[in-house]
Amino acid sequence: MPEQSAPKRRRIQRSPSPEYKLDDEASYEPYVPVAQRRQAKFAKLTSRGTEKAKATAGQEEQDEREDEEREEERRREKARKERTLLMEAQEVHERKAAEDSKKTDAEKTEEADAEILAAIASRKKLASDLELAQGVQYTEPFKTSWRPPKFVRERSPEEHQRLREKHHILVDGEDIPPPIDNFTDMKVPEVLVKFLKSKRITTPTPIQLQGIPTAFAGRDMIGIAFTGSGKTLAFCLPLIMFALEEEAKLPFVRGEGPVGIILCPSRELATQTYENVLTWTAALAPDGGGKYPQLNTLLCIGGISMSEQSHVLNKGLHIVVATPGRLIDMLEKKRFTFDNCRYLCMDEADRMIDLGFEDDVRNIMSFFKRQRQTLLFSATMPRKIQDFAQLSLVKPILVNVGRAGAANLDVLQVVEYVKQEAKMVYLLECLQKTPPPVIVFSENKNEVDDIQEYLLLKGIEAVAIHGSKSQEERQYAIKSFKSGQKxxxxxxxxxxKGLDFNDIQHVIIFSMPKEIEDYVHQIGRTGRSGKTGIATTFVNMNTAEQTLLDLKYLLMEAGQKVPPFLQSIEDPRAVQGGSLKGCPVCGGLGHGISNCPKLEDTQRRQMASHRMSDDRGGY
Structure with missing residues (x-):
């Protein structure tokens, strides 16, 4: 058997051993046993949980605070809702009482009056709906072709002011036209000047002296003058001259016109103004001896048939004299338009704006299509109306002859204390003071009829007129009285308001009106056009003390005799040490705005109209 060789051994190649550099201490990481590492990790996790728990606890505390704040807000809101208006009013009252305790009675009264005046002054200005909707505002006065004579223009402002002071004329405004004391120098046609002289109107009255040049110049105007001072001519003459100028440029044909409109608060005043315009335009026409074209004037009032004036409507129309109701009816029916109307005058303007006519006047304004010249005239123009007019007119000029609301100084005012049951008998005695004609005023329609019946039974020719009479009865009464038949x-x-009767020497006020403005207008039916007259007023226990106080101050202002029973009435404002300013609403000198009878009556009418509208809405 062959001999087996021993196996060869292989040399195994091992990886090199790591080399440790013990001198690099910075990168040396010592060995940490596993148990220690676990303990460190556990501690780290525990600390994170603690921080998270703390953060969670802080968030919970914040949430709790927010919840408490919301709860508190809900409680306050609930308390506010449960809080009554009475409690709030009581707190306001207590605060105001604390403030008022530091003020004098005069300051309190003045503040209360200012609050009332501010409340009633927030009225929309007089403008057409189109102008208000489009924000149209006229900044420059109306332009006319009239200029004062050269010698008048060359006068110094001091000379103009001396002439105004001579006639007791107060003016206010920008670029005031000069006063002119001669109709011829105003460039009024000679034929009309001669006609006015034939009617014993030889020189302009104070309101005409400044008012006519102002109107001729195209300026918006507020004219204030006592009754019987010739205001009608002051605003009619400029309109007549503008109408003549337009007709001369291009004759009017059917459907054209009017050039201007005169608004009156009553049918009687409108009729009287219409007759005056007819008289003056007839004097200018060829038939009247003039060389100017015939002007057509329309009377537009309720109670008459407009078909009677169809001959006027069938021609070009120059001038319209109207009451608001019938005028709106004619405009809505398009019997004529205001497309070319450039002149608007309101006679007895304070009455037009105050006595329920304001909405009608605004309605009439809506028919205007272009800028117009606006004139407001009255004997009584309280400050409230003047302030309101300043907003509605374009750079207006205020022409004031005497205090607004003052009595005519040509009237002798006699105030007598007469018991109610003795009035009728004493009326017969008073009628013997002067020869007829005489006017007797009473506030009550039934009393008017009773007085007329009593006078007729005593053989006195008397007629009666009041708002419940038919138009025919009213026209008959005025016509027969003016003609001297009664x-x-x-x-x-x-x-x-504004009616002019010839040769009235005596006015008897059988029952004193509550508003002193009405008294001023009533006594103004005498003492007109420079003549003198007597006004006898009956007062007694039925007359309100405040009205008697107004009357007392009015007599004192006019330098009239104040009877002892009026002298004994004391003004509570004087006792309190307050200022004795006149009422801005009605012009009365014996009371403030807080107890003004005119304001009370206006508010009562407004409440009645609201009740009527609410009742109609309930059906």
Whole structure:
């Protein structure tokens, strides 16, 4: 058997051993036993859990705080809802009482008056709906072709002011036209000047002296002058001249016009103004001896048939004299338009705006399509109306002859204390003071009829006029009284506004009106056009003390005799140490706005109208 060789051994190659550099201490990581590593890891995990728990606890605390705040807010909100208006009013009252305790009575009264005036002054200005909707505002006055004569223009402002002071004219506004004391210098046609002289109108009255040049210049105007001072001519003459100018440029044909409109609060005043315009335009026409074209004037009032004036409507129309209701009816029926109307005058303007006519006036304004010249005239124009007018007019000029609401100084005012049951008998005695014609005023329509019946029974020729009479009865009463067929006219306040009766020497106020404005208008039916007259007023225990106080101050202002029973009435404002300013609503000197009878009456009418509208809405 062959011999087996021993196996060869292989040399196994081993990997080199790691080399440790013990001198590299920075990278040296010492050995940590497993148990120690586990303990360290457990500690790390425990610390993280603690931080997370702390964060969770902080979040929970914040959430709790927010929940508490929300709960508190809910409680406050609930308390606010449960809080009554009475509690709030009580707190406000207590705060105001604490403030008021530091003020004087005069300051309190003045603040209360200012609050009331601010509340009633927030009225929309007079403008057409189109102008209000489009935000149209006229910034420059109306332009006209009239200029004062050169010698008048060359006068200094001091000379103009001396002339105004001579006639007691107060003016306010920008670029005021000069006063002119001669109709010829105003460039009024000679034929009309001669006609006015034939009617004993030789020189302009103070309101005409400044008012006519102002209107001729195209300026918006607020004219205030006592009754019987010639205001009608001051606003009619400029309109007549503008109408003549337009007709001369291009004759009017059917459907054209009017050039201007005169608004009046009553049918009687509108009729009187219409007759005056007819008289003056007739004097200018060829038939009247003039060389000017015939002007067509329309009377537009309720109670008359407009078909009677169809001959006027069938021609070009120059001037319209109207009351608001009938005028709106004619405009809505498109019998004529205001497309080219450029002149608007409101006679007795304070009455037009105050006595329920304001909405009608705004309605009329909506028919205007272009800028117009606006004039407001009255004997009584309280500050409230003046402020309102300033907003509605374009750079207006205020022309004031005497205080607004002051009595005519040509009237002798006699105030007598007469018991109610003795009035009728004493009325007969008063009628003997002067020859007829005489006007007797009463506030009550039934009393007007009773007085007329009593006078007729005593053989006195008397007629009566008040708002409940038919138009025919009212026209007959005025016509027969003016013509002298009747000696006495018994009237309500409807006949006190602007009506002009010839040669009235005596006015008897049978029952004193509550508003002193009405008294001023009533006594103004006498003492007109420079003549003198007497006004006898009956008062007694039925007359309100506040009204008597107004009357007392009015007599004192006019330098009239104040009877002892009026002298004894004390003004509570004087006792309290307050200022004795006149009422801005009605112009009365004996009371403030807080107890103004006119404001109370206006508010009562507004409440009644609201109740009526609510009742209609309930059906």
């Amino acid at each position: 000696d006495v006219m018994v009237a309500s306040s409807v006949a006190s």
